[in-house]
Amino acid sequence: MSSPAPDRSTVTRAPKVVLHDHLDGGLRPGTVLELAGEVGHRLPATDTESLAAWFRAAAGSGSLELYLETFTHTLAVMQTAEQLRRVARECAVDLAADGVVYAEVRFAPEQHLAGGLQLDEVVEAVQAGFAEGVADVAARGATTRVSTVLTAMRHAARSTEIAELAVRHRESGVVGFDIAGAEEGYPPSRHLAAFEYLHRENFPVTIHAGEAFGLPSIWEAVQVCGTSRLGHGVRIAEDIEVLGGRDDHGRPRARLGRTAAWVRDHRIPLEVCPTSNVDTGAARSVAEHPVTLLKDLRFRVTVNTDNRLVSGTSMSQEMTALVEQAGWDLADLRWATINAMKSAFLPFDERLDLIEDVVKPGYVALAAR
Numbered sequence: 001m002s003s004p005a006p007d008r009s010t011v012t013r014a015p016k017v018v019l020h021d022h023l024d025g026g027l028r029p030g031t032v033l034e035l036a037g038e039v040g041h042r043l044p045a046t047d048t049e050s051l052a053a054w055f056r057a058a059a060g061s062g063s064l065e066l067y068l069e070t071f072t073h074t075l076a077v078m079q080t081a082e083q084l085r086r087v088a089r090e091c092a093v094d095l096a097a098d099g100v101v102y103a104e105v106r107f108a109p110e111q112h113l114a115g116g117l118q119l120d121e122v123v124e125a126v127q128a129g130f131a132e133g134v135a136d137v138a139a140r141g142a143t144t145r146v147s148t149v150l151t152a153m154r155h156a157a158r159s160t161e162i163a164e165l166a167v168r169h170r171e172s173g174v175v176g177f178d179i180a181g182a183e184e185g186y187p188p189s190r191h192l193a194a195f196e197y198l199h200r201e202n203f204p205v206t207i208h209a210g211e212a213f214g215l216p217s218i219w220e221a222v223q224v225c226g227t228s229r230l231g232h233g234v235r236i237a238e239d240i241e242v243l244g245g246r247d248d249h250g251r252p253r254a255r256l257g258r259t260a261a262w263v264r265d266h267r268i269p270l271e272v273c274p275t276s277n278v279d280t281g282a283a284r285s286v287a288e289h290p291v292t293l294l295k296d297l298r299f300r301v302t303v304n305t306d307n308r309l310v311s312g313t314s315m316s317q318e319m320t321a322l323v324e325q326a327g328w329d330l331a332d333l334r335w336a337t338i339n340a341m342k343s344a345f346l347p348f349d350e351r352l353d354l355i356e357d358v359v360k361p362g363y364v365a366l367a368a369r
């Protein structure tokens, strides 16, 4: 039985969980303008509206490489402890205002050293900003929680150093490690030493894979690098043959290749970011995005923002787009949210508590209105 299609305000009020959100892709346009003015960085626009529009237009180029070029303007204003703390504080506040109750936010410390900071200082500044933001939210009577994922850039050669950095800060809210950046030509196995170190340390890993490059990248991330989650992972759909019609349980009839079957059988979470995928050309539209097929086939799908500023989005926007353009209903949103909470890099009991004490009651409250 399908549940009603929620409107935008219901989606905004629903408790949401985001596992894939880049700190340097989610700044407020006003903050970029203000900080750029302070450091003398030239931007392609001079007011918040046209700057936000510039990011949208530049990001929607259909290529990951061009999408990533827009980050020069955000990274330029994230090079001091004060700047990082402000951006992180605003990130926590903005996510909470959108109804996000748990977030894992990522960034690449190696990209924040131009102002003379050391790697540990970068992490400490961001952690301090998240703590301030969470406290601001609490002071206004709401609750959110933000964890940190440290990213290493896949074209660079600092992944082992960043992996060690992540492990050093595991007691203060760094919960995972990721690799990001241009995918083609930079397979995840280049960073095998970092992944092997992290496995020895029992430290969680997610890998951007199956966005700009297809199945081999996903296979390598899972089977060679032993990732716990897949950043995007949408091109797993290339390993699925849709046969048409539905089975007795209402699921689409389909034949899964070995990699797709492995990912589904082992419940490997897919951190799907629909708008970002449309921007980079990994999907034609939200309506045609493979996330709906993957949901119907009961992969462990989660819904994410990727880059709120760059893709002009939010969790509520991603979920509303899925409702309006791909036929998702409230039960689907709840399911994806619980999937995300189950897949978080938190201890099992804390994940369970958030599901039972926050997510499920939040959905009950929505239904009661």
Ligand SMILES: O=c1[nH]cnc2c1ncn2[C@H]1C[C@H](O)[C@@H](CO)O1
Pocket (backbone or CB within 6 Å): 022, 023, 024, 025, 064, 068, 071, 106, 107, 108, 111, 151, 180, 181, 182, 208, 211, 276, 306, 307
């Ligand atoms: O979707 C993405 N794919 C690959 N790399 C990405 C994506 N979004 C952001 N990045 C890169 C650009 C950022 O500077 C970096 C760290 O957050 O990660």
Ligand SMILES: [Zn+2]
Pocket (backbone or CB within 6 Å): 020, 022, 180, 208, 231, 306
């Ligand atoms: Zn990403």
